Amino acid sequence: MKKEVNTVIIGAGICGLSVAHFLSKKRSDFLILEASNLPGGIIQTKIENDFICENGPNTVLLNNDAIEEIIKDYNLWEELQFPKDTSNKNRFVLHKNKLTKIPLNPISFIFSPLFSFMSKIRILREPFIKSHQKNTSVFEFVKKRFGKEFHDQLIEPFITGIYAGNTRKMSAEHTLKLLWKLEQSHGSIIRGVLKSKKDKKSKINSFNFPKGLSQLTSKIAESMGDKLILNNKVQQIIKSDNGYEIISESGKILCKEIICSVPAYSLRNFIDNRSLIAELDKIIYSPVDVFHFGFEKKNIQNKKQGFGVLTKPSDDKSYLGILFNSRIFDYVSPEGKELFTVLVGGERQKHLCEMNPIKLKELILEELEDLLGHKGETIIDNHYRWSKGIPQFNLNHSDLLKAIENFKNSNSNFHLIGNYFNGVSVSDCIQKSRELVKIIN
Numbered sequence: 001m002k003k004e005v006n007t008v009i010i011g012a013g014i015c016g017l018s019v020a021h022f023l024s025k026k027r028s029d030f031l032i033l034e035a036s037n038l039p040g041g042i043i044q045t046k047i048e049n050d051f052i053c054e055n056g057p058n059t060v061l062l063n064n065d066a067i068e069e070i071i072k073d074y075n076l077w078e079e080l081q082f083p084k085d086t087s088n089k090n091r092f093v094l095h096k097n098k099l100t101k102i103p104l105n106p107i108s109f110i111f112s113p114l115f116s117f118m119s120k121i122r123i124l125r126e127p128f129i130k131s132h133q134k135n136t137s138v139f140e141f142v143k144k145r146f147g148k149e150f151h152d153q154l155i156e157p158f159i160t161g162i163y164a165g166n167t168r169k170m171s172a173e174h175t176l177k178l179l180w181k182l183e184q185s186h187g188s189i190i191r192g193v194l195k196s197k198k199d200k201k202s203k204i205n206s207f208n209f210p211k212g213l214s215q216l217t218s219k220i221a222e223s224m225g226d227k228l229i230l231n232n233k234v235q236q237i238i239k240s241d242n243g244y245e246i247i248s249e250s251g252k253i254l255c256k257e258i259i260c261s262v263p264a265y266s267l268r269n270f271i272d273n274r275s276l277i278a279e280l281d282k283i284i285y286s287p288v289d290v291f292h293f294g295f296e297k298k299n300i301q302n303k304k305q306g307f308g309v310l311t312k313p314s315d316d317k318s319y320l321g322i323l324f325n326s327r328i329f330d331y332v333s334p335e336g337k338e339l340f341t342v343l344v345g346g347e348r349q350k351h352l353c354e355m356n357p358i359k360l361k362e363l364i365l366e367e368l369e370d371l372l373g374h375k376g377e378t379i380i381d382n383h384y385r386w387s388k389g390i391p392q393f394n395l396n397h398s399d400l401l402k403a404i405e406n407f408k409n410s411n412s413n414f415h416l417i418g419n420y421f422n423g424v425s426v427s428d429c430i431q432k433s434r435e436l437v438k439i440i441n
């Protein structure tokens, strides 16, 4: 027998779950179909031997009303955990093989060993450099405005930390949205920052929860009850006069409206729109391998408090970055123990994400010895491979946005949402979900 429902949400990652949550405030005539046996998508907390490990995001920005609303709706506001001050203030890049603080204010910038004297002077020219007439790569954009050294020493490691991408291919307009807008509206990033600092209310923080980020996705999933159907992969969608027929692993569902939150490489399998499929196929998802290492605190020589360290290609390391989890949040490791998360691969070193994980782990642990000075056995050493990890907003991104717009215009009540065009951060996913629900009936 065919089921009938008004709306079907496909995918129960943070986008699909947030859409479901905001929609449930308006009406209840929907179902959520999820392919895997767990909700949350990329948000995956694993608790092992009392170490709280995140396979996906580790911290989320508290930077918009939608995220505040959803946290409060699930009574998680009081549970929010913020990074320790010492970790927020001390974010490192590797420089000459040493942990070197990223300058967070003009004074520390002047004294930073990361930049040459010429480079520091070069930055003062930024307000006088003409703004871009058309989009360019992140590399070209930063080089033109602040100089190559600034790109190599700071922006490249930073972008690697978020996107695991290649700055020479990434679109400045879509990846560095805020900086691009500041340049376009004020003619200079420095002028724009000074102006917007005057208008800013307060500092933006990031957060996690005592039992990890899955606390939020599990609560949303629980609240959906039997509206959420797991182990139910969507295989085909057929357009009909009255709406859509969805063919999934468990049968057929007729609906009037679809909200599809699956990744691009999945969506392309069940839509009938050649130009959108062609653009979805061009999206590069950077692979990322994630390792969690737990140690006895006494066995770690390096005691520097901080958030973590990012690397650049010239450092010649096999890792993109290391998060000092137990120095960010005390509670993520048991008393007397330390937890580190190591991110490997990305566009820069894709081949590592094809390596045998046991060999890769040995390589990483050996390289970490230089930096952490760890002795003795690891207490935990988890590994998770994201073969298709983070979607890149490359120079052809505008073509994708156009194809999505055309798709929307020719498929009424078939809405798309997802990190591959809405923004990769969890906070963007939640904000865009609320915006979408606002415009549908």
Ligand SMILES: Cc1cc2nc3c(=O)[nH]c(=O)nc-3n(C[C@H](O)[C@H](O)[C@H](O)COP(=O)(O)OP(=O)(O)OC[C@H]3O[C@@H](n4cnc5c(N)ncnc54)[C@H](O)[C@@H]3O)c2cc1C
Pocket: 010, 011, 012, 013, 014, 015, 016, 033, 034, 035, 036, 039, 040, 041, 042, 043, 055, 056, 057, 058, 059, 060, 061, 232, 233, 234, 235, 261, 262, 263, 266, 288, 290, 386, 389, 390, 417, 418, 419, 420, 423, 424, 425, 426, 427, 429
């Ligand atoms: C290693 C890593 C670290 C990250 N770190 C951070 C961070 O620190 N902070 C931050 O803000 N962001 C971070 N991100 C990005 C962020 O986690 C993601 O962009 C976000 O979680 C994506 O959510 P989503 O709902 O769009 O997609 P997903 O989480 O991918 O959810 C899509 C869902 O659709 C389901 N699905 C797929 N195909 C089908 C089908 N045919 N039928 C039914 N269901 C289907 C999938 O099983 C999945 O559950 C990180 C990402 C990675 C990979």
